[in-house]
Amino acid sequence: xxxxxxxxxxxxxxxxxxxxxxxxxxxxxxxxxxxxxxxxxxxxxxxxxxxxxxxxxxxxxxxxxxxxxxxxxxxxxxxxxxxxxxxxxxxxxxxxxxxxxxxxxxxxxxxxxxxxxxxxxxxxxxxxxxxxxxxxxxxxxxxxxxxxxxxxxxxxxxxxxxxxxxxxxxxxxxxxxxxxxxxxxxxxxxxxxxxxxxxxxxxxxxxxxxxxxxxxxxxxxxxxxxxxxxxxxxxxxxxxxxxxxxxxxxxxxxxxxxxxxxxxxxxxxxxxxxxxxxxxxxxxxxxxxxxxxxxxxxxxxxxxxxxxxxxxxxxxxxxxxxxxxxxxxxxxxxxxxxxxxxxxxxxxxxxxxxxxxxxxxxxxxxxxxxxxxxxxxxxxxxxxxxxxxxxxxxxxxxxxxxxxxxxxxxxxxxxxxxxxx
Numbered sequence: 001x002x003x004x005x006x007x008x009x010x011x012x013x014x015x016x017x018x019x020x021x022x023x024x025x026x027x028x029x030x031x032x033x034x035x036x037x038x039x040x041x042x043x044x045x046x047x048x049x050x051x052x053x054x055x056x057x058x059x060x061x062x063x064x065x066x067x068x069x070x071x072x073x074x075x076x077x078x079x080x081x082x083x084x085x086x087x088x089x090x091x092x093x094x095x096x097x098x099x100x101x102x103x104x105x106x107x108x109x110x111x112x113x114x115x116x117x118x119x120x121x122x123x124x125x126x127x128x129x130x131x132x133x134x135x136x137x138x139x140x141x142x143x144x145x146x147x148x149x150x151x152x153x154x155x156x157x158x159x160x161x162x163x164x165x166x167x168x169x170x171x172x173x174x175x176x177x178x179x180x181x182x183x184x185x186x187x188x189x190x191x192x193x194x195x196x197x198x199x200x201x202x203x204x205x206x207x208x209x210x211x212x213x214x215x216x217x218x219x220x221x222x223x224x225x226x227x228x229x230x231x232x233x234x235x236x237x238x239x240x241x242x243x244x245x246x247x248x249x250x251x252x253x254x255x256x257x258x259x260x261x262x263x264x265x266x267x268x269x270x271x272x273x274x275x276x277x278x279x280x281x282x283x284x285x286x287x288x289x290x291x292x293x294x295x296x297x298x299x300x301x302x303x304x305x306x307x308x309x310x311x312x313x314x315x316x317x318x319x320x321x322x323x324x325x326x327x328x329x330x331x332x333x334x335x336x337x338x339x340x341x342x343x344x345x346x347x348x349x350x351x352x353x354x355x356x357x358x359x360x361x362x363x364x365x366x367x368x369x370x371x372x373x374x375x376x377x378x379x380x381x382x383x384x385x386x387x388x389x390x391x392x393x394x395x396x397x398x399x400x401x402x403x404x405x406x407x408x409x410x411x412x413x414x415x416x417x418x419x420x421x
Contacts, residue, residue: 006030006080015043016055016219022089028075032087033214037264037272039244040255041151045263052086053412054276055217057357060088061284062215066182070175073202073212078363085357085412093202093212096164097145099152100172102180104138105195107131107222109154122156130232132195138180140173143198171209172201183216190282192238193229195222218279238279243272347392347399351408351415352382383407393419 008020008030015038020030033052037044063072076089103110103120110120111131118125121141129135142160143152161169176199184194198220200213214220218239229235246268247253253261264272353362362380369377385407387399400417408415 006032006083016052017214025089027092029090029092030079030083030087031090031213032083034086037219037240037243039240039247040261042261044243044261046269048269048273048276050273050409050412051276053409054280055214055219056086056088057412058217058280058283059215062183063211065186066179066211066215069178069182071208071210072215073210085353085409090212091202091204091210093204093210095200095202095212096168096172098155098160098163098172099143099145100176100199100201101141101143101154101196102138102176102199103141103196104135104180104184105193105222105224106133106135107195110141110196113154121154122158132229132234133231138177138184140176142172168203168209175199175201175209175211179211179215187223187283188226191226192279192282193224193226193235195224197221218276223279223283238275238282240272242275243268344388344390345392346420347387347389347396347417348420349385349387349399349403349407349415349417350382351385351403351413353380354412354414357412382413 006020008022010018011021011029012019016034016036018032018034020032022028022030033055035047035049035051037048037051060074060077063074066072073090073093074088075091077087079087079089106114106120106125106129113120114125114129118127120139123139123141125135125139140157141154142157143154144159144163146152155163157169157173160172163169164172179199180194180197183197187194194216197216199211199215202210202212204210221239222241223238224235225238226235243264246264247261248255251262253259362378365379365381366377369379385403387402389395392399396417396419400415403415403417404410
């Protein structure tokens, strides 16, 4: 489990995220994604390693793709080092108490409701649809957010109007459908069907409606493999449906009981992690592996990242940079730190953010260099570890394993291992 000890007031904690208040930044919050996973309104054990980083970076990527459609709550990715890669600084908004669900395919609770009355949230649908059928047009099916541990309540549009008023209801409806349609087109080009998803919106003091929370992640969406999709037969998925299916069909757990769900087996955790990594890799073009990606995720919308960059630069440096760390093999003396002394040698592990991952520390340094007149220089900050010991040239595979397990977060970082002469 990834833990952090942040010296900020904890404002709220959900199933997956923690929200902290930033006393030195009025109107700003720190949103941290943990590696926890939930299903059927329960937080499960154990965690899924690297999940929080994927959720955060996927949301950041989607914010770029959607920036010309709707404002989002992102202020900066300049966050404390212990939560780098899985946290963001966001605006504090007046959040609407609804989840804005858009369905392009009939499945989940929508399929269950259709079987009862041939409608979903008051929207009448054609006869003869199957579980997994593509809808003629995506439909907007809001839900009231329930307290943690309780079920959200699907509502119709008239109930939404009662909750937020006709003007806001119309804006939520239109924005949700526009965002879904853009995302569905992008995903389809990459061989993924966006079956359904949910958005959350908030309002600024000036009345502007803003896209908030996570966006189009495997936690908030159903991602299906386009090649294997067949109506009535399902499809391979890249989301947490795999966990839901295991709980419902294989775990022996009774959802109607008061008992907590059983712990996820190791193979289920690993398979879930692979599905999340596949969603990230397919959608963004980024690699989630030990290898360096040669491709930076591309903005389908308009390639204009200036809006977010300017907001990031304006608060960069708030938390400072993480210092490089030298790691010595236990039991070796200081005299062994020379490049090579007799049988002693030094192996260097260099860790860098993957090209598709935002680098707030590097961006902050780049911004300062530009202000000092050093134009045309771009900095990405990494970490260097020095390992000394006997016969390390013959232990490179072991050191690579150490780097993968301890020194680098291989979801968002790549590393290189080499012997220094």
